[in-house]
Amino acid sequence: MVKKTLALLICAQLTACASPFETMWQGLATCELDDIRLDSETGAPVYPLLKSFTPDKTTDGFAWYKTHQELHGLPITGFLIPTSTFEVHALFVDTPIANARRLTHNAYGSEFSDEEKHNRGEAPLLLRDPNNPKRSIIDCTKGESDEPLPEEPFPE
DSSP: OHHHHHHHHHHHHHTOOOOHHHHHTTTGGGTOOTTSSBOTTTOOBSSGGGGGOOOSEEETTEEEEEEEEEETTEEEEEEEEESSSOOEEEEEESSOHHHHHHHHHHHHSOOSOOHHHHHTTSSOEEEEOTTOTTOEEEEEEOSSOOOOOOSSOOOO
8 A cells, every 4th residue: 555655656746657648659759659550561559558549540551540638738639640661640639729839838848840850750740730720730750751641631
């Protein structure tokens, strides 16, 4: 009992007790998300925590997931990951871009607006969702890829 209480106190003090979803996306600030993908041969999740999510659809090299999670204060309604060797990851944020900038700055110390770092695959880029101005998208595209984010809207 004492060990359990002590662990909870340490966890609360460090504020580093991340949810499984936050743990899965811990490399977001530097786009280090290599294992958050489906294996191109088997279709199985490579990252163990990804197994607790089921894709809403899989098409054109991407798996689309619907979810309602919080990522360091950001309300996430879904995410997109590669089903092949593409290094394209996206998080769909259920808040307008101005608020998303404030939330990413509070959580990561960055508004995810450095296009040069994004183009080098070193940082995400926060974008206005072209299909819904009340939402935003955090895009991590790593490496030389001719594969932009799919233009179809996120499935409702």
